[in-house]
Amino acid sequence: MINHKTTNIPLRRAELITPFGVGAISTNNEGVNLMTGALDQWFTGKNVDKSEFSIKEPRLSKVLGVKEFRLPPDYRTSLGNTEKRNTEMKIPMLLFPTWFYCNRCRKMEKLNPAEISNKKNCKYCSNGHLVQVPFVVVCRKGHIDDFPWKEWVHSSLAPSCTAPIKLISTGGATLTSMRIECTSPSCLASRSLKGITTKFENNDSPLFSKIEDGEKYYCTGRKHWYGTIETSHENCKEKPFVLLKNSNNVYYPSVISALYLPGDYSNELEKTISFFKNDLILNEIEILQANISNETVAKILKEKFPIDLEFAEENVIIKALELIHEETKEMEEDQYENILRVMRYQEYCSLIDEKKDEDLRVLSEFNINYDKSPFYQYGLQKIHLVPKLRDTRILYGFQRLNSNHSLNRTSIKNGKSLLFKKPDAPSNNWLPGYTVYGEGIFFEFDKKLLDSWEEKQCVKKHFTAMESRYKQVLLNGIIEERELSPRFVLLHTLAHVLISEMIFECGYSSSALRERIYVSKQTDSEMNGFLIYTASGDSEGTLGGLVRLGQTQNLIQILQKGIEKARWCSSDPVCTDIGIQSGQGIHSLNVAACHNCGYLPETSCEEFNMFLDRSLLVGTPNNPEIGFFGKVI
Structure with missing residues (x-):
């Protein structure tokens, strides 16, 4: 990997785990897109002492099969540094996409991936500046490469023409207005970009089946984040798909988190x-x-x-x-089959009782057995304030196109092989992560009330539509399997509603709060609650504002306001009607929930804003009985 050039990118250390981890595309101060390089080159510098960056979390070490976790290195200049330790460490970055077009003459040029510094001037004209192309090519195995511009315009897998090509735009807002042209007078090949991002019903793409008649274009197996050496390519027979470089499905980080348990x-x-x-x-x-x-x-x-x-x-x-x-x-x-549920249950058991550990403090604010505050009307059994908690988040791989983050030995091994060039090297027995010190509020609901509500025929009938769509998406291998139930959707949606209401009072932004859902009907790990906690400890830490909102006089008002607002979305009746009829959101796995009512920043939601339905909280005008809080309203 060529690493003698440097650039400034405004990234926090936590962002190098998600959303800009290894293999992800970010933007430097000059507006140039770069890709984060493999972990093998992360700790190269002067007088490197890796122990300074070490994180210990025994539960996750055992699950992921690594010796330790490390914080991403921070840059320290050696000038004026008296310690002279861990200086000049840089995160490896590579230019991507590597194809550019001139903003004047429109001619295209492919640059070296190591050209990561400043914007470039066009070599064909005197006044033009190079602009990065907007498209990339990805496959389901995680590979990523440039769009084959020359192959596309010449309709050939091996074009003989070497003349420069142009990216022409007629000024429209769609791909129909964009085309590629060859500048050779003897060639003059030209082809539109119309439909290149389409996905056919048979799961084919135009790039796979339409570059050259009778021939197929397979994924190049490019691991661009490895660098410029030959090992960054491998044999791959997956179908490639064209995406906009800033699309969400270009990069799905595989992140696992765990709360510290005393x-x-x-x-x-x-x-x-x-x-x-x-x-x-x-x-x-x-x-x-x-x-x-x-x-x-x-x-x-x-x-x-x-x-x-x-x-x-x-x-x-x-x-x-x-x-x-x-x-x-x-x-x-076989231990991996239920490992996430087992880990959640361990956390749940620590949160349902009072604790006063150094890194986990749990204080009781409401308990239905002792208190007679209005919370019992809402089906709550316990509310615990968590003035201090520690959350460790680890990157163990990534995916493209789909976010099926199933956790097993194979997915962990595949993930590590994407993060490292040499995943089996003894020195690479680690993974990147970071630790959040924050605060939170834990809610536990009455099991008997949830059971009787779920047994209602109207609730079962309403939930059937989401459940059938979920099973179809699961059958296609697009998402991971989970224990889906009406109570899961209810508590997940309520967590979103409360976070949306809390941000006006607690001093945190919506992206700084996070949910952690604890729901299971399994007899050995029954859970009926959720935790709302701070999620950006590296910048905001524990301010105390969230715990203050958990006090009875504050929280009861937030709960009332949140449930009342859930009755109506600014997009209703469209939001509710479309959700009931066909579903909406990612993979149509939401019902009455959209950007105007139920969504949170993706860093705040464990399920990427899926499995949400306001109807299960408050009912619908035609079917008020399905709402868990219907009687309270």
Whole structure:
């Protein structure tokens, strides 16, 4: 990878996880689009000490099968830096798309991916400036490449003409007004761009089937973020699709997050585990555990580190060895099937009771068993204030075209092979991530009320339409499978309604608040609640405004206002009617929810603004009984 040129891009470290992680397109200060390079080159600089960027989250380490997580490096100049540590570290970036056209003569030119600095002048005319083309080509395996401009205009997979080409626009707003022309007097080939972004019913694309009669254009297997070397191409027989470079489906980051959970360990056990997690000691423990019992390992360690383990009895050391072994042991394939639900249930169990840990504080504001505030009318069982929490978010891959983020050993391996050029190298046993320290409000609803509401025939009938559309999309492999139910849609929509109302009072922006849905009807992990918490801790942290809104006198008003506003959308009756008839939003998986009433910024919603329906909160004019809060209204 050529990396001797630099450019300034206004990105925060968290944005290098999502939405501008490895393989994503961002824009520098000159308006030029660049692609984030592979992780192999992220920690190259002077006097690099990677331990400074290390993040520990045992649950996620075990699930993703890596040793550690790291914060993206921040740039520090070596000039005037007294420490002289971790300086001159830069994130690798490559120019993409690499095709440009002149804003005057319209001739096109392909540049070197390493030309990442300033805007370029046209080499064909004296006054023109080069402008990046708006299209890219992607496939389902994550590959991305430039649109084959010369092949398209010459209707050939291997054109012999080498003359410059032009991108001509007649000034219209559609692709029909754009065409490519060859400047060779002996060729004069010309072809319109009409329909190049179309997706046919048989899942074909014009690029795949219409470049040359009788021939197919397959994906080039280009991994542009790898760099300019030959290994950035691989064999691929996927059908390529043309997208606008700023389309949402060009890049779907695969991100997993987990809240910090306090362990029920004694101080001695905590200190012992912390001591054993030193890299050198941990390696020695792994070697010993492979050959002898934990009892023998404990005696050896006690003799070898008498001062460091002076406080720990032998049974404490054995327990610490067992816990560390469990953390580092590779997960079985069948364990991945329900791992996300299991992790959510662990968090749920920590949130439903009061806690006063260093990184997780949970305080009770309402409990139906002890309090008689108006919350019981809304079916609430508990409301807990969370003045402090820690959320760790890790990038483990990405996808293009579809966002089916199923979590299993195969998806984790494929994701890592996209992020690293050499994913199996011992030095690449890590993934990028960041930690949020924030605050939140946790809501738990009455199970019996939810059960009786779901059993209503009108609710079942209303929900059937969304459920059938979901099953069809799932059958096509477009999204991941989840436990979908009326209560999930109800609580998900209510979380959106409350966030939209809270932003006017708490001092956070809508993109700084985030939802975390805890819903399951499984007997071993039953959950009926959600958490609203701050999501941008690297810039805003814990301001206290959200927890203040969770106090009874404030929250009851927000709840009342939110539910009242959910009765009507500024696009009604169209919003509700279209949603009921055919669905709306991504994959038609929403009912009464649109940009004017139910949507949040995509960074705030776990489901990318899918599975929303105001009707399940407040009912419809023709069917008020389906609303869970109908009686309250």
